[in-house]
Amino acid sequence: MKIRLYQLFLVLLHVVIMKNFLRLVVGMRFSDNSALKSVDQFVFISNHNSHLDSPSMYCSIPPSIIHNVNSAAAHDFYGKNAFMRAIAWCFNSRFIYRTKVEGAPKSMDVLEGIIQEGHSLMAFPEGSRGEPGVMCDFKPGVGVLLKRNPHVPFIPAYLHGVEKAMPRGSNFFIPYKYNCSLNIGKPIYISEDMEVDDILNLMKEEILKLNTNEA
Numbered sequence: 086m087k088i089r090l091y092q093l094f095l096v097l098l099h100v101v102i103m104k105n106f107l108r109l110v111v112g113m114r115f116s117d118n119s120a121l122k123s124v125d126q127f128v129f130i131s132n133h134n135s136h137l138d139s140p141s142m143y144c145s146i147p148p149s150i151i152h153n154v155n156s157a158a159a160h161d162f163y164g165k166n167a168f169m170r171a172i173a174w175c176f177n178s179r180f181i182y183r184t185k186v187e188g189a190p191k192s193m194d195v196l197e198g199i200i201q202e203g204h205s206l207m208a209f210p211e212g213s214r215g216e217p218g219v220m221c222d223f224k225p226g227v228g229v230l231l232k233r234n235p236h237v238p239f240i241p242a243y244l245h246g247v248e249k250a251m252p253r254g255s256n257f258f259i260p261y262k263y264n265c266s267l268n269i270g271k272p273i274y275i276s277e278d279m280e281v282d283d284i285l286n287l288m289k290e291e292i293l294k295l296n297t298n299e300a
Contacts (some may be wrong), residue, residue: 092152098175099151104144107265111137113247114147114266120240123149125270126205128239129154130228131267132220132292133209134248141244141267142207143176155199156207157181159187196230200237205228210288219257220289228284231275238272238287268295 093281116183131142132178137155158178158219163169173180179199181192199206210223231239246265270291275284 086154092148094174095151095177096148098150099140099144103140107137107141107144113141114264116266116268118145118147118269120269120271121145121150124238124240126200126203126237126278127272128231129207129236130206130210130227130292131242131244132237133211134244137211138244139176139207141247141265142242145242145267150205152177152228154205155179156209157192158262159226160186165300174233192226193229196226196237200230200234208255210285220293223285223289225281225285227288228281231284231296232279232281235275235277237244238274239291240272241266241270241288241291241295243292245296245298264298266298270295282285 092140100101108115121129127148129142131138142153143151143156147170154177155218156176156178157168158164158173158176158180160180160182161184163173163178164180174256179195181195182189196206196208208227209226211221212224227239244265273287273298279287
């Protein structure tokens, strides 16, 4: 019962309220999300430049599976007070620790636990928001996770224009001025013989392929 109520809450918040807000106010265009329904489990990844990235990604998840998709939230940021913890809860987040904390699980153990539970993961391989419009080097975490779990595909996405609609350092968004879009690709399985660097390069290539807004 609790799971169904939480699912209903996530659908209402993200698929009904947030998705329509992004469409009508920010001008976000969402591509077809059928890829997210085509596999039982996945790692959903994208570039990362704005506070609007997570809402844009999460509200694109089909209602039937949204409660089975976890995101990763940095405990030092989202765990610092009740308000920030509530935000993390609204995104079905699991806390990871970017610095070593006595008694806390390692970040990779948290991510591995999500996969072992049969859940999917939404993640930004860059780790944090970088220079607006520029893709930073990927952290190894998601690559290691995929190498350990080659039966789980990654699904790439590309977010365009969001870094202008809500720039880094800003707590406010600029309504309906920029050509914002979220393009979602197809599930991609890695080869078991691939090394972590190869996986990171593949993820970056597949994300960039979805940028259809270049002149």
